[in-house]
Amino acid sequence: MTELYYMEDDPDIARTVKEYLKKKGFQVTVFTTLAQAKQALATRVPALVLLDYTMPDGRGDSLCRWIRSNLKDLPVIFLTVRGESRDIVSGFQNGADDYVVKPFELEVLYSRILALLRRTGNVTGQYLSCGDIRIDQNCRAVFWRLEEVSLSAAEYSLLLYLVQNKGRTVTREKILEQVWDVKGSYVNDNTLTVTMKRLRDKLHKPACLKTVRSVGYRMEDTI
Numbered sequence: 001m002t003e004l005y006y007m008e009d010d011p012d013i014a015r016t017v018k019e020y021l022k023k024k025g026f027q028v029t030v031f032t033t034l035a036q037a038k039q040a041l042a043t044r045v046p047a048l049v050l051l052d053y054t055m056p057d058g059r060g061d062s063l064c065r066w067i068r069s070n071l072k073d074l075p076v077i078f079l080t081v082r083g084e085s086r087d088i089v090s091g092f093q094n095g096a097d098d099y100v101v102k103p104f105e106l107e108v109l110y111s112r113i114l115a116l117l118r119r120t121g122n123v124t125g126q127y128l129s130c131g132d133i134r135i136d137q138n139c140r141a142v143f144w145r146l147e148e149v150s151l152s153a154a155e156y157s158l159l160l161y162l163v164q165n166k167g168r169t170v171t172r173e174k175i176l177e178q179v180w181d182v183k184g185s186y187v188n189d190n191t192l193t194v195t196m197k198r199l200r201d202k203l204h205k206p207a208c209l210k211t212v213r214s215v216g217y218r219m220e221d222t223i
Contacts, residue, residue, distance in 0.1 A: 001027045002122065003046040004113075007037050007063070008079070009056050013102075017050070017079075020106045021113075033057045038066065042146050043134055045071060045127035048113060051096075053080035053087070061094040068095035070146075073123045073138070075116045079104070128163045130219045131208030135163060144203050154179070155199045158192075162209070162219045171216040 004021065008014040009032045018028040029046070031037040034055050041049075049067065051060045064076055076098075078091045083101035091099045097120070098112050128135040134143045140156060142149045151159065157179045162170065172192055180187050196217070200209060207222045 001025060002048075002117070003027045003029070003124065004048050004050060005037060005040065005046045006030045006050040007034065007055060007060065008032070008050070008052050010052075017106070017109070021110065024110055026113075034060070034063045037063060038146070041067070041071065041074075042143065043129050043132055045074060045124060045129070045134070047122045047124050048075045048077065048117060050077050050079050053078055053082045053091070061090060064091070064095045070143070071123075071127070071136075073120065073126060075120045075123070077109075077112060077116065079109070128160070128166075130163050130166050131206050131222050133159070133163070133203060133206055133208065135160060142203075144206075149202050151199070151202060152195075154191075154195050155202070158195055159199060159203075162217060166219045166221070169212045169216055169218040173216075175216060 002025065004026050006014060006017060006028050008017070008030060014030045018030055021028050029040070031040065034057050051064060053060045060078060060080070064078075067074055067076055076096050078096045078099045079102060080087070080091075080099075081102045088099050088101075097116055100109055100112060126136065126138050128137065132145045135141070136143075137160070142151055142156065142159065158175065161175065161178055172189060176187065176189070176192055180191070200206070203209070208219055210218050210220065212218055
């Protein structure tokens with residue numbers, strides 16, 4: 001099911017849009033503040049964002065600029081009552097991919113969502129996450145919450161392999177094989193131990209990265 005994030009503080013509008021899009025096969029998560037939305041985006045990236053211009057804790061264009069800086073390929077559609085030319089131009093200048101003025105027909109919104117997803121594709125697969133950690137595979141960038149973390153090539157490869165296998169326990173032998181051996185870098189077991197320690201320290205000792213004693217490691221989302 002394609003996941004959308006919807007920033008809207010009017011409960012009636014949010015419920016109507018959510019119920020309609022759910023019938024069309026979308027999973028819609030509603031956020032009533034920009035702060036809630038930004039926190040969610042820091043760890044999990046949807047296929048598309050629907051964004052109101054005026055929110056209780058700020059303007060939607062500020063979040064749109066943040067998305068363009070941190071999740072540059074994530075499609076954004078403004079849904080707003082602000083329909084004057086200068087507002088629409090400002091929305092596009094701040095990074096919006098489309099702009100829909102309230103009131104709007106649900107069928108029109110649905111068609112615009114489909115059209116935008118056809119053009120951009122589903123970017124969800126570009127981003128991997130676990131707990132407070134997010135990886136942008138296209139940019140080879142790693143974030144802990146909203147902070148970009150600088151990793152060595154080995155640390156990045158180790159983290160990527162573990163997140164790609166999220167929910168599964170991977171043995172130390174398998175990690176050595178997939179992270180180092182396949183690249184022709186044959187290292188001993190101590191290299192994995194040292195690299196893992198450095199990785200954990202840089203990621204603030206994440207609870208989602210678990211040691212399976214005498215076996216290996218497992219990454220899993222924490223509640």
